[in-house]
Amino acid sequence: MLAASLHSEQVKSIYDAHHGWLECWLRKRLGNASDAADIAQDTFVRVLAREMAIREPRAMLTTIAQGMVANFYRRRDIELAYEQALAAWPEQHAMSPETRAIMLETLVEIDALLNSLPPLVREAFLLSQLDGMGQADIAARLGVSLATVKRYIASAMLQCCFAD
Amino acid sequence: MTTPQIPPEVRAQAVDWLVELQSELSDDDLRLRWRRWHDADPVHARAWARVEAFGDKLQSLQPDIAHATLNGVRPEQRRNALKTLAILMGLGASAWMAEEETPWREWSADRRTRVGEQAVLMLDDGTRVRMNADTALNIRYTATARTLQLLRGEILVTTAHERVFAGAVARPFSVETEEGYARALGTHFQVRRLDGRSVVSVLDGAVEIRPAGGGAVRLDAGRQAGFTRAAAGAVEAVDDAVTAWVDGMLVAQDMPLPEFLAALNRYRPGHLRCAPSAARLTVSGTYPLADSDKVLDLLQTTLPVKVERYTRYWVTVGLKK
Numbered sequence: 366m367l368a369a370s371l372h373s374e375q376v377k378s379i380y381d382a383h384h385g386w387l388e389c390w391l392r393k394r395l396g397n398a399s400d401a402a403d404i405a406q407d408t409f410v411r412v413l414a415r416e417m418a419i420r421e422p423r424a425m426l427t428t429i430a431q432g433m434v435a436n437f438y439r440r441r442d443i444e445l446a447y448e449q450a451l452a453a454w455p456e457q458h459a460m461s462p463e464t465r466a467i468m469l470e471t472l473v474e475i476d477a478l479l480n481s482l483p484p485l486v487r488e489a490f491l492l493s494q495l496d497g498m499g500q501a502d503i504a505a506r507l508g509v510s511l512a513t514v515k516r517y518i519a520s521a522m523l524q525c526c527f528a529d
Numbered sequence: 530m531t532t533p534q535i536p537p538e539v540r541a542q543a544v545d546w547l548v549e550l551q552s553e554l555s556d557d558d559l560r561l562r563w564r565r566w567h568d569a570d571p572v573h574a575r576a577w578a579r580v581e582a583f584g585d586k587l588q589s590l591q592p593d594i595a596h597a598t599l600n601g602v603r604p605e606q607r608r609n610a611l612k613t614l615a616i617l618m619g620l621g622a623s624a625w626m627a628e629e630e631t632p633w634r635e636w637s638a639d640r641r642t643r644v645g646e647q648a649v650l651m652l653d654d655g656t657r658v659r660m661n662a663d664t665a666l667n668i669r670y671t672a673t674a675r676t677l678q679l680l681r682g683e684i685l686v687t688t689a690h691e692r693v694f695a696g697a698v699a700r701p702f703s704v705e706t707e708e709g710y711a712r713a714l715g716t717h718f719q720v721r722r723l724d725g726r727s728v729v730s731v732l733d734g735a736v737e738i739r740p741a742g743g744g745a746v747r748l749d750a751g752r753q754a755g756f757t758r759a760a761a762g763a764v765e766a767v768d769d770a771v772t773a774w775v776d777g778m779l780v781a782q783d784m785p786l787p788e789f790l791a792a793l794n795r796y797r798p799g800h801l802r803c804a805p806s807a808a809r810l811t812v813s814g815t816y817p818l819a820d821s822d823k824v825l826d827l828l829q830t831t832l833p834v835k836v837e838r839y840t841r842y843w844v845t846v847g848l849k850k
Contacts, residue, residue: 446601450594495592515548522544526583
């Protein structure tokens with residue numbers, strides 16, 4: 366545990382030295398002070414969770430913060446797409462606000478899990494697991510073999526079920 | 530950590546079972562076999578519970594909305610990897626260049642070449658990887674290691690000395706295959722995977738190979754060795770022809786015809802088959818890969834064979850009657 370406390374000591378000193386600078390950096394990118402403050406905090410939480418020596422604090426902080434900014438925008442895109450999908454759906458009023466919110470969270474999570482997958486793998490996964498389309502039909506639709514469709518679905522599933 | 534991790538092979542088995550159970554051919558017999566797998570080991574049951582938990586999550590979604598939402602966002606995947614990974618396609622079609630360099634890089638990407646397609650990858654540490662046709666490669670760069678996973682096919686690697694920042698240690702570079710791994714001690718080497726065997730040929734520098742279940746063997750420049758999961762084979766001199774594919778050539782020296790056709794098949798779609806009657810013939814010579822039809826025609830003039838084409842995709846080479 367000695368190593369861990371050394372690490373949190375180190376993070377604390379980096380926080381003191383670089384927090385103001387990071388928030389400023391984020392504000393320039395986001396154009397919004399409260400979002401910048403949130404992401405700056407989240408960035409340090411992430412640094413604290415990674416128990417590794419920090420040699421280049423600013424480079425590391427910007428790398429992590431950049432990822433978080435991308436996630437932030439990504440989430441906004443998903444919210445927008447979700448609103449549009451809801452608007453096009455005739456039974457939208459049947460859904461409670463809670464259900465809507467939970468569904469959005471689930472979609473953000475699944476999107477992040479599928480993010481690293483090639484487009485065809487992602488599409489095969491969505492067609493089979495969301496739309497319930499048969500594997501042979503997916504193969505025909507995507508113009509690949511049945512074995513490939515199975516491999517696509519399996520690799521997406523592997524990513525989704527065992528993301529740690 | 531109270532419960533140990535679920536091993537990767539069990540994870541893969543669990544999702545494979547799911548895919549089979551969801552397939553049109555699923556029947557009682559399959560369910561029975563799945564049940565046996567499930568009950569055989571508590572780790573299997575734990576892996577399956579993870580698959581089911583994710584299934585429950587999907588069930589909670591309204592399919593139309595979920596699909597529309599997920600398709601409504603730009604597919605952003607790969608963009609991050611490509612930012613740091615400049616890819617020059619075989620014919621120089623296009624390239625993405627690194628946008629910003631940071632000393633702290635962690636990313637992964639998967640690359641496949643199709644039949645007849647080669648590609649050159651420039652990785653962000655300066656390492657250059659040339660992929661032969663029909664090759665599958667995963668690139669896994671983390672904060673502590675640079676790893677290429679060769680699933681299928683052939684790559685020629687020129688590693689770069691990683692620039693090292695303030696006291697950091699250069700990350701080791703290695704190529705992993707199903708059979709084991711090759712760790713670069715030097716700069717220029719080739720790894721090929723075929724039929725449960727990996728072959729490493731060192732052109733410059735040195736490479737340490739380590740079969741999954743065997744001891745390490747050091748290969749210096751000009752040496753090559755094959756290995757299976759169990760052990761490494763004999764160390765021998767590198768054959769000049771091993772990198773001929775880089776120049777678009779297939780060089781054969783008393784190569785059995787079936788092996789020659791298998792190599793050629795990586796450059797043309799469809800099925801290229803050697804009839805049993807011609808399986809004992811051998812081929813020598815240098816052949817251009819770009820025009821495999823011409824190579825087949827050439828074979829008819831140098832060997833007592835007849836090439837039968839049913840379509841462009843179904844070709845059999847047999848003894849001339």
